[in-house]
Amino acid sequence: MRLILLGPPGAGKGTQAKILVEAYGIPQLSTGDILRAAIAARTPLGLEAKAIVDRGDLVSDVIVNGIVSERLDAEDCKPGFILDGFPRTIAQAEALDEMLDEKGVKLDAVVEIKADADELVRRVIQRAKESGGARADDNEDVLRKRLGVYQDQTAPLVAYYQSKGLLKTVDGMEPVERVTAAIQAAIAQ
Incomplete structure (x- = not known):
């Protein structure tokens, strides 16, 4: 099973990815995790990414794409994977x-988890109250x-993948x- 999870921040992509990892025995590939692993492993692309991150700049698509490609070649991805946070743009x-x-x-x-923006904000505010605002993004x-x-950069992917069926x-x-x-019913179709 090879999946992409799309949805706005706070829609539950990470929560659902963890459940699907257990259900299907395939890894969740988060670009942030992949990037950190490549940097830690000191791969050529990881070292290039580290230099960029250390300068405080954003890692280019070329490097992100290369690191994702390397990760997709790993043995644990042979039966499938769940991409979370990639792709972000057309x-x-x-x-x-x-x-x-x-x-x-x-x-x-490609599973789009639709969520109402105002309700997501309400959830985050509630989570911040319950947790004492422990997370930096609980704001x-x-x-x-x-x-x-998300609306500007990632939402256009909905039409892109819809056109591909x-x-x-x-x-x-x-x-x-x-x-x-x-989600499980949708991907079983």
């Missing part, structure tokens, strides 16, 4: 298509900015168990 999606073609594999589905202004970035949409406002059931 350019990255096109690069992923090329990568997968070169590897002779195809995506099974309305930060979340609204991240939601804006890969998009499955589930209601992320349901309880976790119902969202999981909806």
Whole structure:
């Protein structure tokens, strides 16, 4: 099973990815984790990324794509994977298509977890109250900015994958168990 999870910040992608990892026995690939692992392993791309991160700059698509490609070649990804946080843009999606073609594999589905922005903000504010604001992103202004970035950069992927017949949409406002059931039903089709 080769999946991409799409959805705005706070929609539950990470929660659902962990559940799907258990259900299907495939790894969750988060670009942040992959980047940190490549830096720690001191791979050539990891060292290049480290120099960029150390300067405080954003890592280019070329490097991110290369690191994702290397990770997809790992043995644990042979039976499948769940991409979470990649691709974020149409350019990255096109690069992923090329990568997968070169590897002779195809995506099974792209799952969009739809969520209402105002409800996500309400959830974050509630979580901050309950946890004492322990997380840096438990802040309305930060979340609204991240939601804006998602809308501008990542939301266009919905139409991109819909045009390829890969998009499955589930209601992320349901309880976790119902969202999981909806995802599993959607990818079983």
